Each structure stands twice: as C-alpha cells, then as structure tokens.
Amino acid sequence: MVDLTVATTYPEYNLAEDKKNIKYPEFVEENGIKILRIKTLPHHKVNFIVRGISQISMPYILERKIKKYLDKVNIIIVYSPPLPLAILGAKLKHYFNARFLFNVQDIFPQNAIDLGILKNKFLIKFFKNMERKAYLNADLIFVHSENNLEFLKKNYPDMESKFTVLHNWIDTKQFNGISRTNKYRKLYEIEDKFIILFAGVMGPSQGLDFVLDLAQRVQDLQDIVFLFVGDGMERSKLEDLVRDKRLKNVLFKPFVSKEEYPYLVKDCDVGLVSLTNKNKTPVVPGKILGYMAAKIPVLAFLNKESDGHNIIKDANCGLSCIHGDIKEAELLLRELYKNKNELTVYGENGYKYVVNNFDREICIQRIIEYF
Numbered sequence: 001m002v003d004l005t006v007a008t009t010y011p012e013y014n015l016a017e018d019k020k021n022i023k024y025p026e027f028v029e030e031n032g033i034k035i036l037r038i039k040t041l042p043h044h045k046v047n048f049i050v051r052g053i054s055q056i057s058m059p060y061i062l063e064r065k066i067k068k069y070l071d072k073v074n075i076i077i078v079y080s081p082p083l084p085l086a087i088l089g090a091k092l093k094h095y096f097n098a099r100f101l102f103n104v105q106d107i108f109p110q111n112a113i114d115l116g117i118l119k120n121k122f123l124i125k126f127f128k129n130m131e132r133k134a135y136l137n138a139d140l141i142f143v144h145s146e147n148n149l150e151f152l153k154k155n156y157p158d159m160e161s162k163f164t165v166l167h168n169w170i171d172t173k174q175f176n177g178i179s180r181t182n183k184y185r186k187l188y189e190i191e192d193k194f195i196i197l198f199a200g201v202m203g204p205s206q207g208l209d210f211v212l213d214l215a216q217r218v219q220d221l222q223d224i225v226f227l228f229v230g231d232g233m234e235r236s237k238l239e240d241l242v243r244d245k246r247l248k249n250v251l252f253k254p255f256v257s258k259e260e261y262p263y264l265v266k267d268c269d270v271g272l273v274s275l276t277n278k279n280k281t282p283v284v285p286g287k288i289l290g291y292m293a294a295k296i297p298v299l300a301f302l303n304k305e306s307d308g309h310n311i312i313k314d315a316n317c318g319l320s321c322i323h324g325d326i327k328e329a330e331l332l333l334r335e336l337y338k339n340k341n342e343l344t345v346y347g348e349n350g351y352k353y354v355v356n357n358f359d360r361e362i363c364i365q366r367i368i369e370y371f
Helices: 048-069 085-096 110-114 121-137 146-154 159-162 183-187 210-215 235-245 261-266 287-293 308-315 324-339 339-356 360-370
Strands: 005-009 027-030 034-038 075-080 099-105 140-143 163-165 196-203 224-231 250-253 272-275 296-301 316-324
Touching: 005 048, 034 048, 048 085, 075 085, 085 099, 085 121, 099 121, 121 159, 140 146, 140 159, 146 159, 146 163, 159 163, 183 261, 196 261, 196 287, 210 224, 210 235, 210 272, 224 235, 235 250, 235 339, 261 287, 272 287, 287 296, 287 308, 287 339, 296 308, 296 324, 308 316, 308 339, 316 324, 324 339
Parallel strands: 005 034, 075 099, 099 140, 140 163, 196 224, 196 272, 224 250, 272 296, 296 316
Antiparallel strands: 027 034
C-alpha cells in the first residue's frame, strides 16, 4: 500500500469563482491522500523581484512544515518550476534518507533568459549554479518530451544518465460520457459562435498579443469569437489591447473549476495553444492534452523548438505554425473555419492518440516502474 502525501502552497491563485472563499485546513486527508497546504509569500501577479524572493524562500517554509507532519519518507518527487524547490528536494533527501526524483516542466533559467525576464549576469550565474546543483542532487530527472531530453543531455553531458522522458498525462476518463451541453455558450451569450478557446494562465511565455493580432485580421468572419478563460500577469494588458484595437470578437472570462473544465472545452470548436517564439526550449503546453481528450481540434502557435508541433502532426489532431508568422496563422485559422464541418476527424484522431500515449494510467505505471 502506498502512503502518499502532497505538499503544496495554499490555494489562493488561479481559482474558479466558487473556490475562492473556501478555507482549507493546513493538513488533511482527502480520498486517501494526505494533503499539506502551506502559506507562503505572494508569488502571483507581483513583480519579478517579489516573485524571486517568494520562490527562494518557499523551500525553507515548506521544509519546516513537512518535517512537522512527516517522520518517514522513501521517495520525494519535486516539480519545477519553481526551480528553488529542488533545494527542498535535496534537503529532504538527506533528512529522510530518501530518493529524490525531479520533474522538470520548464527549463529554468534558460526560459527566463530567452523571454528577456532574466538579464542580470549575476542572477543568471546564480540560477545556473542552482540548476546544476538541482540535477546533481536528484537521483532521477524527468522531462516531458524527447527534445527536452536531448536539450538537457547536450547542456549537461556529465549527468545524461539521470535524464529520462516521462510524458505529462491527463485523466481521459473525466471527459468520458460528456457531450456538448451548450452550458457555457449560453452563460457567455455566444451560442451561435465558432468558438476558439484559450484556457489557462496568461503570462509572458504565451505571447497572446499575437493571438489578438490574428483576431483583428479575421474580423470579417463575424461568427468567430476568441474565448480566453483564465488569468495571469498579462491578462490586464491583453484586455487593454482589446479595447485599444476595438475588437468585438474577443471575450475574457475567469477560471472554471476542474470539474467544469470538460464541459467548457466540449462547448468550444477549436482549442488554442500559444508559446512566444522568444522561447528557445522544446516545451510542450500541457493544455494540448486537454483539448485532445475533449475531442476538439488543436490550433497551435508555438516556438519552432517546441515538441508540440511533432505531437500535433503525429496525432493529426489539428494545425500548427511558428509563433509570429501571422500570415500562416491566419491561413490555418481560415482553413479550420472553412472546413468546420470536418473538425470531428481531428478531434477523434486527437482522442485516440492521447488515450494511447498520455492517459494517466499509462504514465503512472511508468513512474511506478522508476520507483
């Protein structure tokens, strides 16, 4: 029997409206899993200095609380970002004499350097050293795609034996039996629209101002609406741009709950993913899997290095081009719109691919084998 404890920050950000006023106990058991929710310094919608201080202090705050509630640990799994949590993984590894598995979702600090967020030479060196120490202390390092694996092997050849691919997963069962209800179409008053959905965090990495440029170019397709559901440090800027451009085909709505998410996606025609071409790492946006599981086609504008292009091509679940190529992006969108009666083929292809490659049960079995 597995005794599992999840330590996380206290839920304050990126919440659905009905989850915002819930008060959670610090330590509780839910569905057989012990959950430790720990309050930390602010790290959402704050400037990068405050966020940096918050992230660097986070492992020390979490360490104290974890040691308070747990007296035995065999395996520690740490996700990055934020990278400083690797400090916690290393400290707990030695404290509990446990194995430390490190799951790298975004390759930091390289992604922050590429985006122009991290420019100071001292800070770059500081975080590069932190990254190397994180990899040295970890017993095994997961990345979510093959090109991410090659990227890290190339940059850290002395530790290449530690790196392995563990694809991100999705629980496809949460979409089973759910069909379009038009609930969100009615709620948002867009019942008769061709809906292009972006659901998730709106940050600098997504480059969503490019999507607004696209929205401006396709205003002649009067039943198209770009639906942004979520929040993030770029949302207010994007809303200002919509007002400045006087766009009538863009709509912003707050996060929906995890339980409601499948109904939201099912109500839409196309799932949109975007990563600015300033990114130079092979990152794959996780929301691609949600769209595939919901059987809707994917429209992706990604940096050329992203493995998302390969997934969409291999699955034949939609169309993608390099972020920043506005003419190609417009061409792809108009192609999807013109052939909208055939979009179910993309949707079915995506569903079959995600079930065979990224279903939760498949990926969990792989991680158990690593244990």
